Amino acid sequence: MKKRIISFLICCCTMLTVSACGVMPETGGGGESADFSAGRGGTEIRILSGSENQELEEIIGDCADEAGVRVEIDYKGSVDIMRTLQKGAEEYDAVWPASSIWISMGDEQHLVKHSESISITPVVFGIRQSLARELGFTGGDVSVKEILDAISSGKMTFCMTSATQSNSGASAYIGFLYALLGKQDGLTEADLQDKQLQEEIRTLLGGVDRSSGSSDWLKDMFLEGDYDAMVNYECLIIDANEQLTAEGKEPLQVVYPYDGLSIADSPLGYVDHGDDGKEEAFLTFQETLLGSESQQAIEATGRRITANGVSEENREVFNPDWGIDTERILSPIQMPGADVLLEALNLYQTNFKKPSLNIYCLDFSGSMSGEGISQLKDAMSQILIQENAEKNLLQANEGEVDIAILFDDRITDVLYAEDDSDEALRDLYDQIAEHEPGGGTDIYGPAAEAYKIASQYDLSQYTPAVILMTDGQSMNNQYEFEDAVSGYGADIPVFSITFGDADPSQLEELAEMTGGRVFDGTQDLTEAFRNVKGYN
Amino acid sequence: MKKKIAGLMLLVVLMAVIGGIYFVTGNAPQIVNVDGYVGGEKIELLEDEEIRSVFEEKYGLNVDYSRAGSLDMMTADLSGRDYLFPSSSIALEYYEDLHGSPVQSEIVLNTPIVLYTHQIVLDAFENQGLITTDGDVHYIDMAGLLELIQNGTQWSDIGLSKLYGRVSVDTTDPSRSNSGNMFAALVANVLNGGQTLTEADLDTILPELQDIFGKLGYMETSSSDLFSQFLRMGVGAEPLIAGYESQLIEYAALYPDEYDRIRDDVVMLYPTPTVWSAHVMIALDENGQILLNAMQDEEIQDIAWKKHGFRTGNYGDIADSGTIPADGVAASITQVAQVPSYDVMKVIIEQLE
Structure with a gap:
């Protein structure tokens, strides 16, 4: 009887505490949107995952439902995941890179536990x-x-x-x-x-x-x-x-x-920030993923679940006509x-890879005033000022060309970094930082100008990219850009970064036309610029 | 706002009432949380429900942990930690060197360093005359193995044409994790003609040791990660690794179905000679001491052997080897060399870094 009274009282207390918490302002990353989310369960686990796991979203969703947890996933490259871990990975409860090496190199703060390989797949040539x-x-x-x-x-x-x-x-x-x-x-x-x-x-x-x-x-x-x-x-x-x-x-x-x-052994590990509830939810989710039903489903996507061949049910997925050999010792x-x-990675970035030809088209229209422009300038400082860039292995490489086209409803300025030196890049940043926003928005003029500028270079010697950042809906001068694309005929991807109310459909069209991609900068513009830079 | 204050007051009152009830009935559960660093190979043990309930019921302990290599943990941030649970007495001496004497320390578990490999590699080693077999227990001649490694022998040279690269042993990073560190101690002794390496011979042995470890490339920081990669990735990726005897016994005890699937392939090799890995509990405060006592509890020691493969007591023999879930486990460990002194190991660790 006593016990029952106590538990009733505890219950009351808990409810009070919970409702008291409800009045408090939200803390943590609760409101941010993830690249993928699934499950309706109570506890939420935020996973930082390699992009190769995108193919598993349906299975992850089923596992989240079965385990009764909510799973939110952000995708990043494995090397980025290592760096996030080095900094403590505070926004995440779990990491899921492609290979264990990135966890053991990144986990300087000893936060990762329960790391288990979910599937394995070799890195191969497809010809x-x-x-x-x-x-x-x-x-x-x-x-x-x-x-x-x-x-x-x-x-x-x-x-x-x-x-x-x-x-x-x-x-x-x-x-x-x-x-x-x-x-x-x-x-x-x-x-x-x-x-x-x-x-x-x-x-x-x-x-x-x-x-x-x-x-x-x-x-x-x-x-x-x-x-x-x-x-x-x-x-x-x-x-x-x-x-x-x-x-x-x-x-x-x-x-x-x-x-x-x-x-790649695809390890999923828990990042311990001291929340026992999350740890338990993580373990339940992980166990479901490692359960035989999920493992069969994972194998059906072309991932191996053991080093010793594949199961009878999924044999046809690993088509030998494509040269796939599951008996071979890897x-x-x-x-x-x-x-x-x-x-070796540093040398790759600064010295060995083909020099980048980066043409930044930066939106300086009036709507960027205030927070927008300061975020934009901060983002550029992360890329152009080399001691910042180095932290993310995004330094400029030897022979790299960096050009910035500033625009509103017309092109207001075209700025060149003199060469690939740290000083020249800092100088380019300083020039960008001096500008103030105003006017309307036209993204097509500057994109066309970028194509024109690029055509003056021997593009076989560079990896070229147009990096277009905008916060608004553009005047519809698309023909101007289409003319430029057909005029210069080069294969230069336009990577767009959205901010504020940018119209993704216009940017998607540009990406599709040029083999580029649209990045979401509405949550974190600097991060979006970093991601784009990773593509070039 | 008023509502919130009223709510808070109600909360305070309720808590006071509950406190009162606990006080009167006098059976308040006094659970103490202890937190510390532990080598990855003992995590299953600390997560074991049976062990956790003995901790809780007999000692009032709730044990939390972060994983760290045995040597890494000594230089980690120790604030808020009650204990360290590394895997060797070298690590303890390293601690004493850095921080002075701990509140208390005791060797609570033991396990020998072994090599794990696959059946086809065992066959090839047998053909090379490196293997002695007693029942289902295999011993490997370490001097002979090191000779293969030092000569740059290819796997294909000993008949394993499907394996790429040179004969080598994957270990954890000897400057960060214990199994790698103990393996380095073992190799040092073997290079020294089977005698425990002393400072006198250090200079002659070091270059050879560096040469062997220099070929290993990236080394895992955790023994448990290395072992699970060995199990997961197959003979091509991990032909031969160094680990603890306890790891296979634990795997067989906890995951019998999975073990059944690999038992024909996975082989444990006892190096002759081997070295003991002595798992030391270092108490950093009183709560750590309670845990240290708990670890010595007979019930805990019994579970530690049966389910997690740690030899306990005084390096005791196995009385009834019939109950061991894994194949190829030696009843007693006889061919053991002493680990070199801390001073020698310190130089080895520094030079291999």
């Missing part, structure tokens, strides 16, 4: 089947060196994700370094300074037609574009092939180089130690 046959990559053992030779001699164009943003790009890049050095293990900092290696890797990365900040978008880009090959996860090549064959197009041959493979390359790896 247009007829070309793979022609180059003799369809039978027997193929080495990375043979593939690289095909690229260097111009027989094959290919695209990969940025090594400083995404796991598949980083893994491929390290595999390339080993292959060029003729080494199997023990990559050292001295190796990275080797002049011949530097020359060769620059030539090789010069053959990268397009780069991407994330593996999933690379696949989309590949499907829309006209490329010979891509480096990506086996599961995403399977996904691409399903779409290609459905459209009656030629599928990609999966090539597993024996000396340059890496395996021997990955050895990742170098953390210091060497970070140095």
Whole structure:
């Protein structure tokens, strides 16, 4: 009897406390929108995930429902996830990068526990089947060196994700370094300074037609574009092939180089901020994902759930006609130690990759006044001032060109960074920071101008991009831009960043026309600029 | 606003009443929360429901933890922590070196360093004459294995043409985590002709040791992560790793179905000689001391062996090996070399960093 009274009283207290809390202002990230959310359960877990998990959204949704939790997911490249972890990952309750290495390198504050591999998939080459046959990559053992030779001699164009943003790009890049050095293990900092290696890797990365900040978008880009090959996860090549064959197009041959493979083990780990309720919810959700029903469903998407082959039910997903070999023992390359790896990534960003040609079109219309313009200037300082950029491995690379077109309803100024030096980039930032907003909005004029400026460069030597940021609905001068696209005929993606009331449909059209992408800057403009920069 | 104040007052009153009731009945549960750092290989043990209920019912403890490598935890922020639970007495000496004597410390669990591999690798090693088998227990000649590694032997050279790269042992980072650290101690002893390495021979052995570890590339920071990658990623990714004997026993005890699926493939190899990993509980305050006492409770020690594979007591033999859930577990560990002294290990750790 006593007990019952006590529990009744406790109940009253709890209700009071809860309602008292309700009066308080909301704290934490409750109101922010996530890239994906699912489940209606009480406890919410916010997951920072690699983009390759986008294909699992339906399964994640089912698991969230079954586990009775609400799951919110933001997508980022694995290398970014590592950096977020280093800073404490306060906005997240869990991380789900492509590979364990990014958790163990990022978890400096010892926050991650219960990390479990959800599925595994190797990083492979996907090569247009007829070309793979022609180059003799369809039978027997193929080495990375043979593939690289095909690229260097111009027989094959290919695209990969940025090594400083995404796991598949980083893994491929390290595999390339080993292959060029003729080494199997023990990559050292001295190796990275080797002049011949530097020359060769620059030539090789010069053959990268397009780069991407994330593996999933690379696949989309590949499907829309006209490329010979891509480096990506086996599961995403399977996904691409399903779409290609459905459209009656030629599928990609999966090539597993024996000396340059890496395996993504997709670990989902809890980030402990001391909330026991969340920990329990996380464990329930994770257990559901690892349950046999979900694992079967995950395998059906082309991910492997064991290293020893695939189950009978899903055998046909791993189509041997595409070169997929589930019996093969997957021997990955050895990742170098953390210091060497970070140095290698730094060199990739500043020295080895093809120089970027960035043309920023920045909206200085009247509606940007106040908060908008100060956020824009802050974002530019994160990219152009090199000591800020370095923190996110987004430094300018050797030979990079940076140009800013400031606009309202007309172009108000075109600013050039003199060269790729830290000082010149800071100077460009200072010039941008001096401007004040006013007037209406026309995005098409500056975009057309950007195409015109770009056409003055030898674009085979650069990875060009137009980075367009706007907060408003543009006057409809689309024809002006269409003329420019057909006039200059170059393949330059327009990456747009939305802010305020920007009309995404106009920007989506631009992206579709040019093979670009729209980024949401309404929550965090600086973050959006950083993401875009990861694509170039 | 008034409402809020009224609500708050009501809350205060109610809490006072509850407090009063607890006071009168006198059976208020005095649960103490203890928090600390623990090596990943003991997390299943701390999460074990049986163990948690002994902690709670007998000792009034609710044990929380953060995971950290045995050496990493010594340099981590210790504020608000009641205990450290690293995996070697070297780690304890490292603690004493940095922070002075702890409130109390005691070795509460033991497990030898072993190697884990796959059946096809065992066969290849057998052909190389590296393996001695006693019943279903396998011993590997460490000197012979190190010779293969030092010579840069390819897996294909010993008949494993499907494996890429050179013969090597994956371990955790010896400067951060214990299993890697103990493995480095083991390798140092073997390079020293099977004798415990002393300061006198340090200079001759160090270059060889650095050469072996220099080839290993990226090393995991947690023994449990390395072990689960070994289980998950297959023979191509992890042909041979260093770990604790307890890990396989625990896996077999806690996940019998999963273990059944891999038991034909996964093999435990006892290095000759091996070294003991002594799991030390370091109490940083009184609450940590309660946990230390609790860890020595017979009931806890019994569960620690049966479900988590830690040898307890005085390095005791296994009386009844029939109850061990995993295959290939030795009844007693006899071929053991002493871990080099802290001073020697300190140099090794520094030089391998």
